[in-house]
Amino acid sequence: MMNFQQYISHFSIKPTTLEEWKEARKSYRKYYQKEYLKTYRNNSKRIEILFSNEEYETIKNIAKKYDEKPTTFIRKSSLAYIQSEAFLPINENIEEAKMLIRKSSNNINQLVFMSHSQKNISEGRFSELIKQVNQLENIVNTLYVSPKINFKPIHLIPNLNAD
Known part of the structure; x- marks a missing residue:
């Protein structure tokens, strides 16, 4: 991924005024976020799971006991189950x-x-x-x-x- 200087050079942007610099930074930020998202999506997979309200509350309450967010708790506990390890909080x-x-x-x-x-x-x-x-x-x-x-x-x- 390019840094700001490389971005300006690559796209032949030559800002002279403060407004042009701000616009160049804004376009670079947009470019950077887009590239970062591409990299993140290539390195991570997303799984969507639907729960009823009652199931979600159950998971939320268990996650709270482990001092985790529900999504983190589900990820850790499911991987621990698959790998036959116990997911224990510090007690x-x-x-x-x-x-x-x-x-x-x-x-x-x-x-x-x-x-x-x-x-x-x-x-x-x-x-x-x-x-x-x-x-x-x-x-x-x-x-x-x-x-x-x-x-x-x-x-x-x-x-x-x-x-």
Whole structure:
């Protein structure tokens, strides 16, 4: 695509007055938009889908829960479905749970240290506890990063139309 200088040179436009410059810029902008649209249409495909008002409201409400626009949500979720991936929003509760698990692990490590110094509780019980906490953290990470996909019919999703 040509820039403004190339456009003037290519079409032999020689503006001398301010009005001629403005007109040249206006015609260049029109040319640029037309060329950009051609490029965009060649690189993108458009699909039109018709929904009833009720279906649209359902999609809109789900998209709102994912903090997406309906069109973006439909595109992402349909591609995720085709590619068998889950489309998950960033969930602060998961991050908070992971942080609490790490803090619990730290507390367990402190208890292990104290038990070693006081020789009250066996090392095997603490190592088993630490192993279980680590397994819990791994499970949370695995579920969030690559969750098991259970495709539910939309009408089974609770509180769909509730705001």
